[in-house]
Amino acid sequence: MILLLMAAGSGSRYGKLKQFDDLGPNGEFLMEFGISDALKNGFDHIVLITKKDNVAFLDDHLRSRLPSNIKLDVLAQEITDLPDGCTFEGERTKPWGTAHAVWTARKVIDGPFAVINADDFYGQPAYENAANFMRAHQADNTYALVGYTLKDTLSEHGSVSRGVCKVDGDNLVSVDERLKLVQEEGKVIDLDSGNEYTGNESVSMNFWICKPSIFDKIENDFRTFLDCKDLDAKSELYIPKIIQDMLQAGEIKVKVVPSGGDWFGVTYASDRDAAVAYLKEKTEAGKYTSPLWPNE
Template sequence: MTTTLVVLAAKMGNKYGGLKQLEGIGPNGETILDYSMYDALKAGFNKVVFVISKYFEEEFKEKVSAKYEGLVEIKYAFQEIESVPEELRNSKRNRLWGSAHAILMVKDLVKEPFGVINATNFYQRESFELLYSHLQETRNTLQNHFLISFRLANALAETGGVTRGICEVNDKDELISIVDRMGVERIGGDPMYLNEYNKWVELDVNSPISMNMWGFTPDIFNSLNQSFDSFIATSGTDLKSDFSIPGFMNEMVQEGLKVKTIKTPAKWMGLVSPDDRIQVILRINDLIRKGIYPSKIFEQTNQSPK
């Protein structure tokens, strides 16, 4: 039985240089993506589709996905600015079309329920186990989509502001709305963001948020395709327009789509700024001491995670 994980990795690099965000944070140079892959395989995922850019395809395969060859079925999809015809976009655009557009790129490769993650987020083992188990429940169903939601207090960067998809849910843990808030950081110990009037707005530390860990059934591709066409028609020439998963899902929820939120107790971490690196390294070392991870993963022999 195939259980697929779609890894959004096109933003790891660009046509102007090599791969970004491949900072080694494990004792043998392991990256955040290495730990995500290790956790995903341990949870039971047996197919991975990497969404990357053709500008760094060779480098990605050599430096990243080669480590997982033989352990899991690997496919590639490509996200490019040029996938939109020239007459429908601004010729000066140099940013990708967004995370929801990235998912649309895998529609010909995925025919089964699938999970989605960002390549540069550390989600922790518990989150992958929740994602996997709930994907099994969606088999032979339609329109059964869900979000693995984090607690805001568990998903803030050590330094600086971050963008977070702040969710509102009902008493059935169904998504009512999701709105991206930029520049979320701790001010005096409390999470806040600057609104459009340049005023700090306090957020509830217990708010459920999206870190782009989703579970979908394949019928989502029809909605994605229609929504992206509308997006290009209205915003295709806007250099900063973004077809994001939170924006798309918020639109779908407002139209009546039922989306369950599944709470994870996990604590996120990531390399938002260079100052975060030491904290991430310390936390990884602590997880290794606790036996959650071996000191070295993905040996040269390509043995499966133990």
């Protein structure tokens, strides 16, 4: 089974590249705990998408730690990686978004795969539930979202963006991207729209289970995206939109798999202390070995 980690962000609100912050008790990156959880549940191929300048460092860092039987691909998400025949004439410094990050891996993935953010902690049960789903749906074109509860994914230090889900049973109906969610007086408010939420809604934390059929869809949508007259230096193409379009077109089914565990992220620099304390607590409780990798 394949795990794809997206680690090409700039960490603008965090103040530095949070993907490489030594949050673990022995200086481990947050992504290493996710990789460890995935390996415990049968994942055997790690694909990491990052910036070109970080490829060699991450390849060396992970290859020296992962068991020898684990396949590793570290790939650069590059602005110049466009579909054949497409061009972009404007100026741009940031990547094209999460859909483009996934598309970057099109040449190394040929089976079902899970997608996560490298700077999020998803909890051990989430990987177990994802792995069980992937084993049960190897032969069909059913995708899945590992869903979390909105109130459990907020930050005390500022607004967050979340994909608020509409769910029918265990079927995903739609994902509504909300960009400035904050908790106020027992409810959750989107500062952009004024929408209010109870906090019990299911949300996407970008833990998706996909099939290779997504690559053609991303390429087609990316072509349309690049043709848009309103395209600017900050426009991005997101995975939830790609999957939602496929869902609404009847091309796929998308199930919502319960996460079954904790989530935390490091959006702001002030989130760091809590993350360090959490990982230390989990390690001392025996959930993780110390050091995390036996060959360190």
